[in-house]
Amino acid sequence: MENKLNSNFIDAYIERCSKETETMIANESSNFLNQPLTYLKENKNEFIYVESTFFEQIGVEGVSLELDDVFGTYDVMLGLKLQKKFEKVLKEQLNTSLQGDEAKFDLMFSHDDGLWDLNFAFNYVEGFNENMSLNEAFKLIHQFLSQLVESIKKPTS
Secondary structure: OHHHHHHHHHOOOEEEEEOOOOOOEEEEEEHHHOOOOOOOHOOOOOOEEOOHHHHHHOOOOEEEEEEEEOOOOOEEEEEEEHHHHHHHHHHHHHHOOOOOOOOOOEEEOOOOEEEEEEEEEEEHHHOOOOOEHEEEEEHHHHHHHHHHHHHHOOOOO
């Protein structure tokens, strides 16, 4: 049963890192993702970085998740492989998809690596629940990003 829970991230590269220095604290197995999301509240000086074929399939290199020290929201940070020409529709989709008046995101195109640097508050993603496990959180982040990319690449008729 436990392996089934983590099947999407069984091959994942998972790091716990220091927010201050961005150095790796520990390399973790997929079992680490059974921890509750609130792990980040109890370890405010850490962020979790995950690379997985699960994310690569939608054009995401890796995903970092941390607790924002100021706002107390769970922040998702990633690089998204999407052409610059999609900027307008990407911003529209983010504004539509993130729930709530306070829903915030930062989006910047990096010409150096051809990626969108995207940061958003996970708390405003539909289905968010602070009582979920890290595994469930990363699955929900994947689902959100997958729908985002799909809606952007969908041809307009």
